[in-house]
Amino acid sequence: MTPEPSRPSLPLQPSPPSKPTMRDVARKAGVSIATVSRVINFPGDVPAKTAEIVNTAMRYLNYRPNINGRRLKMTQTRTVGVLVPTLANPVFATSVQGIEQEANAEGLTVLLTSSSYDPDREMGAVSALLNNRVDGLILTLADADNNPVVDLLLAEKIPFVLLFNQPARSDIAAISVDNAQSAFDITNAMIAKGHRSLAMVAGRFESSDRSRQRYDGFCRALRDAGIKTPHLVQVGFGETDLKAYLRDLLCGLDAVTGLVCSTDMLAIAAIDACRSYGLSVPDDVSVGGIDGISVGGLITPKLCSAVQPTQEMGRQALAFLRGLIKGQANPQSLLLPHHLSDGESIGSFRRRSST
Amino acid sequence: MTPEPSRPSLPLQPSPPSKPTMRDVARKAGVSIATVSRVINFPGDVPAKTAEIVNTAMRYLNYRPNINGRRLKMTQTRTVGVLVPTLANPVFATSVQGIEQEANAEGLTVLLTSSSYDPDREMGAVSALLNNRVDGLILTLADADNNPVVDLLLAEKIPFVLLFNQPARSDIAAISVDNAQSAFDITNAMIAKGHRSLAMVAGRFESSDRSRQRYDGFCRALRDAGIKTPHLVQVGFGETDLKAYLRDLLCGLDAVTGLVCSTDMLAIAAIDACRSYGLSVPDDVSVGGIDGISVGGLITPKLCSAVQPTQEMGRQALAFLRGLIKGQANPQSLLLPHHLSDGESIGSFRRRSST
DNA sequence: TCCGCCAATGTAAACGTTTCAAACATTCAT
DNA sequence: ATGAATGTTTGAAACGTTTACATTGGCGGA
Known part of the structure; x- marks a missing residue:
């Protein structure tokens, strides 16, 4: 039997001076x-x-405590998961700020993911969060109704709060503004200025139930005013060049004089498109948005928008989620008030000067 | 010896049907x-x-695997921490998107935190991330030089990549554009249009080394052109109302005709301030920004900016960090190219029409 | 002196994984 | 039939905490 080579039987010391425990x-x-x-x-x-x-x-x-050891042992992880469509839209970035602010105050950790507006990615993202054993979730989903993620969470009894979504069921927690009403109000503001030929520029319905709800509000306002044809253009999220989308609406014979946009980001892009067709906002075309992102107040013309208290909504979502986690609250929908900003992007109707 | 009360010795079944393992x-x-x-x-x-x-x-x-059990056992957690100043500035939101995109592709989890531009909160945030045993970090710090966070990370040999920071030391990993050169270029664009009386509107130096570096570039451009007095206004981050800050510069006797802003967000706010003083951009005042956020291309006037490849920088930061974690790469600074956008916010110098 | 009590500390068993070494089963050449 | 070689599977020991329960020691009162 050959003798063992010189390798010592006990390791001298655990080679990497690994982290103190x-x-x-x-x-x-x-x-x-x-x-x-x-x-x-x-x-x-x-x-x-x-x-x-x-x-x-x-x-x-x-020494630093290894949180993973703790999380393994404890039943609560003091961690919440957040899913938003994208960080590129300031409305969501701002809501996340509200969430984080409140979470920090409570000593909670936030796990943030985004779905890129792709419904198919929502389940994967939520799954990953659940694997982390988050205590609860705050979600902005493409479509809150008939959503497999919602079903899963309900079945597994994981506390969650929807943010911006306004689901049909009233027994699930949701914090939003009244989407239809927001659109209704901004549309009415245009109608009040004499506009009769209006179109909605909306994010794709399949990526956003808000978009659909806002379209409903738009339609209701037209109906109430006795206007027949609600024009609609659906735009993919992330699109910033709307020229092709809006050509017919803006340059056709029956050209529209008012664009109601389902988000402020779309409104800003729409104003840009108007300009590229040589149309002035608000002289030739009025444009209104929904969301109330802060940059809307800085641009020319100042964007007229149905403003929601975005950051506050994030804060409230987290506060509400805490209640659910502690079992102190029951899931319910909360509608926060919105208001119209006094922008300049909506002007009085005047017959379009020939182009 | 009294008999045991009726409590059975073995629990019938673990009452809550707890998660399957x-x-x-x-x-x-x-x-x-x-x-x-x-x-x-x-x-x-x-x-x-x-x-x-x-x-x-x-x-x-x-069944869902409990990631915390895994993380406890494994030496690598396949998690990276990210610290940005704020999500409210799209430039950081976009970089985070780049990071997440690359991280998703690699199956890495991202832990995101923000410092709200407060240097004092950086250490706390990084500490929290380290307690999570992240494999590495991507950081945008207020000041990369003489930063206790950097010292800590270096001492503990935790892989990290600075993003947007351009540290003096060349042996720490950093991905950025040439900040000074960016400012130099945009300033020169104004000088080339005949402007001689320029001011920089900069984020507070103590919250941003980029701001300082960009100011240096601004000064160099002025010096090269033989212009004496580099005006400077420092603005707190998150401020959107610059009227008070800019009154003297814009309305004084020796009023300035060009504003170089250290970020696009400031530039947009500056344009708004100009307008509130009845000044047209670019007819009365030229305004230039740095960063290249996408909304800058949509507003009127289209913002002229030194554009950095923000999302790509995020992606590269993560890719680089992976190399560091694997021990395959050595820390080093990478400067990515920037370019000037063809905006309309910078115009030819003309004597200001009397206000 | 002894007892009981309380505060301070210690012991050891989880929590849900990963992973090494060892056991077992199967195949195949001898 | 036997043994080696190979392919599967398992047992058990971590990983770093938290926490129910046990132990210790000191002190006041009888």
Whole structure:
């Protein structure tokens, strides 16, 4: 039998000086691991003197608690998952800011993902969040009704709050403004200025139930005013060049004088398209948006929009979710008030000067 | 010895039907827990027949792997942390999109936090990320030089990539454009149009080294052109109303005809301020930005800006970080090319019509 | 002196994974 | 039939916490 090569039987020391653990701190401080845990989690329960020793040891070793160990042990992870369609639209970025603000105040961790407006990616994203054992979720879905994600969450009894979605069922938590009413109001503002030939520029219905609900509000306003034909153009999300989409509406014989856009981002793009056709906003065409993103107030013409309290909605969504997680609240829809901003992008109707 | 009260010695069943674990799947499938693990992680290593049985069991039980268990065991967590100043500025939101895109493609999880431009919150945010045992970090810091976060990361040998920061040290990984040169170029564009009286509108230096670097580029352009006084206004981040900041510059006797802004968001706000003073851009005042956010191309006047490939920078930052994590790459700075957009917000100098 | 009590601390068993070494089963050449 | 070689599967020990329960020691009162 050949002798073993010179490899020693016990490793000399774990080669990489790997991260210090609670055990290391305990050893250093000459206390038990349980005491260290108490110093971290229940500082009041341990005499100041001991705490001091332990804290010194922690500082000396550069100890950081491994959250994964904790999360594994604890039933609650103090983590919430967030799914938004995209961060590119400031309306969602702002709502996330509200969520994070409130989460920070509560010491909660936020796991953020986005679906890129693709309904098929929602399930994957939520799955990933659930694998992280989040305590609850805040979601902005393409379509809140008949959504497999909603069904899953309901079945697994995972607390969740929809944000911006306005689902048909009233027994699921949702924070939004009244989408139809928002569109109704901004449309009426145009009608009040004498416009009769209006079109809605909307995000694709299959990527956004808000878009559909807003279209409904638009239609209702037209109907109430006795206007027949509700023009509609659906635009893919992320599109910023609307020239091709709007050519017929803006340059045709029966050209439209008012564009109601389902989001402010679309409204800004629509104004740009008008301009590229040599049309002035609001002299030739009036444009209204919905959302109330802050940049709308800075551009020329100042965008007239149905403003929702975006950041506050994010905050409330998190606050509400906390209630659900604690079992203190029952799922319910909350409609927050919106208001029309006094923009310049909607003007009085005047017959279009020949182009 | 009194007999035990009626409490049964074994709990009948764990009251809440808690989430199924690998053990449950193993039991159901009649295999060992190790086999289940292999089906999940190395599907190739297990015969199709066994895999099928296990997969069926997983579906039947609605099994989801608990990522926290995995993360605890594994040395790598396949998670990266990201810190940005804010999501409210589309330039960062867009870079995060680039990061997420690349991360998704690699199956990495992204942990996102923001500092609200507050240097004091950077350490806390990074600490939280490190407690999560991220494999590496992508950071946009207020000031990359002499930054305690950088020192910490270097000391603990945690891979990280700075994004948008352009640190003095060349041995730390950073992906950015040449900030000074960007400002230099956009300033020169104004000088080429005949402007001699220029001011920079910059984000507060203490919240942004980019701001300072861009100011340097601005000054250099003025110096090269033999212009003496580089006006400077520092603006707090998040401010959108610049009227008060710009009154003296715009309305004084020695009024300025060009505003170079350290970010596009500031440029948009500056244009708004000009307008509120009855000044036309670009007829009375030229305004240039830096960043190249997409909304800049949609507004009137189209914003002239030094455009950086924001989303691509995010992607590259993640790709680079992966290299660092694998130990395949050495930290180094990468400067990506920028270009001037053909905006309308910069016009030829003409003597200001009397206000 | 002894007892009981309380505060302070310690012990050890989870939590749900991954993974190494070892066991087992099968095939095939001898 | 035997053994080697190969292909599957398993047992059990981590990973770093939290926490129910046990232990210790000190102190006041009898």
